[in-house]
Amino acid sequence: MQQAAIVILNFNGEKMLRQFLPGVCAYSKFPVVVIDNGSTDGSVDYLQAIHPNVRLVFFSQNFGFTGGYNRGLAELEGEFNYYILLNSDVEVGPNWDEPMVQVLESNPKIASVQPKILSFQDPSHFDYAGAGGGFVDSLGYPYCRGRIFQDIEKDLGQYDDSVLVDWTSGACMAVRADLYHSLGGFDERFFAHMEEIDICWRFRRAGYICVYIGAVSVVHVGGATLSRTSPRKTFLNFRNNLWMLGKNLPLGKFIPIYICRVALDALAALVFLVRGSIADALAVVKAHFAFLFSRPARQGMELAKNQPISVAGKISILFDYYIRGKKKYGDI
Template sequence: MSQPSVAIVILNWNGKHYLQQFLPSVLATAYANLRIVVADNNSTDDSVAFLQQTFPQVELLVLSKNFGFAKGYNEALKQVQADYYVLLNSDVEVTPDWLAPVVDLLESNETFAACQPKILAFKNKTFFEYAGACGGWLDAYGYPFARGRIFDVCEEDKGQFDTTQKIFWATGAAMIIRSKAYHQLQGFDEYFFAHQEEIDLCWRMQLAGYSVFCCPQSVVYHVGGGTLPRGASKKTYLNFRNNQIMLAKNLPWSEKWWKIPYRLLLDQVSALKGLLAGDGGYFISIVDAHFAFLYWLVFGNKKWKPKRRKKLTKMAGVFPGNLVWEHFVLKKKSFAQILNKKKTSS
């Protein structure tokens, strides 16, 4: 029986140094029916010339401008045919046998649409990495966190999450996705540009009847913060804006009418806290994000309209409480501590 076809697609923007460092590990992936593609998002460094000269075996797609993460992948994947896509950041080191366990899991059931490996920190390989850790979750109010990462606190990997499990979202740093599902759901929401677009897509996948998994038998190492470091004003803006848009798109009306105003209030509290701490840029980014969200409500492209919406706490990978309260007030720093208080959805 032949292996399903897999295309590893790396979206690059001015990342020559990462390609030079990490592309050899990707090329060493032990999987026969594999193609490796770099989609260049109109880099201004010499990434394209470097790839052509150094890695001629890698397929190269050159996009006409920097479309951002969301549209960049949408444009690239229109030109790539495979049973499965691997969306892989350029700053990820993979292990030789990382791919087969994930593909085998997705092949076991047609309703399994996406999966991520265990993501460990490249600079400290015994700890989980911020972007996805061992599988993404949401709380009841739309705050993202992960098995092994609560806000900025990353846990040490002691094997505590070494079970394959349904999750809410798979990280865009290393997401393996069934191509049929990707195109059926129209890919990423291009309005997002970057940040939280993978959470939105995974939410839409669940609403369409698919499941999302983490497969910790597969391990990769992520540098993180390569394009926009955490704390950057643009990243703050995109995260806060896109989170609100995601809630407005996917929550049922029974929840969105009160959860969105509640989240706007919590965001403003966070902004004021930043201002009092002397971080005016953080404050301005959140205020700008809220105005941009209001603009989206009036003028945004609402091409995706779920045929059905489901109560958030009835979905896989959702904590039915308030993550902000649990972490910042009750001082809970680990995934196990957060989930210990209340029964979680399954």
């Protein structure tokens, strides 16, 4: 069995592969695998012609982020101890991959590891997706060190440490391969968005921990799948977040949280309406109906009644951000 593989999921991302894959191949210690989700843009031809040493797993259709990774990693099961899941729009530098694997090898209870993730558009600032490590608040809203809602912090070395986190970013995360498979991988009903938060929650429910290491950094373009202003993304984020809560919380904890979420998400829909974003407002409403009529079953181990939602403690990020005016993680 080999130590690790860098696994990139691609769908019509020829432009990103041309821009970033050469650097990944040049700077990585571990072999590179590309899972192609039925691309029609020339991605496969490019990989076969320019990168014959990159292993290609090809599918004839797009299974989404979740289904693409699950099916692709099933092809690799039993070959590697660890997978480094990497978005095709991520730029890496020297010695970026080995430190994450070393962290996993240092403690068998570490399920996943994320590096510092900076913005490609402005590398002096954190990236939206993952930033300096991810958390969820007491109502299940995700946030990051370095990014709270739309407020992005400048990287001043404030998150160069290593800490426990609630979730590691799907843009770049190293995971324990056997654990990934034993817990069923990503929930394919999510299709895309918040699937990494869900699987990290399941890691933690199974007794493992997730870690951020600030000594390693990568640079992420972001928005390659769906624009952050897309109503489709709004729908997936709200629906998947509710699914995640329904799956990972005992019913006694979930019901009061869901009642609060109905009120707060209704307020979010109203804000969208006031701003003229009718499609986004409808997406929030549709997300709640989709959750109520097709809630996914709980997966894996027994639900821990006394397990805290977050390693960060009871924080309401909405209250801190909108009422207390705290725009940076360090101010919370």
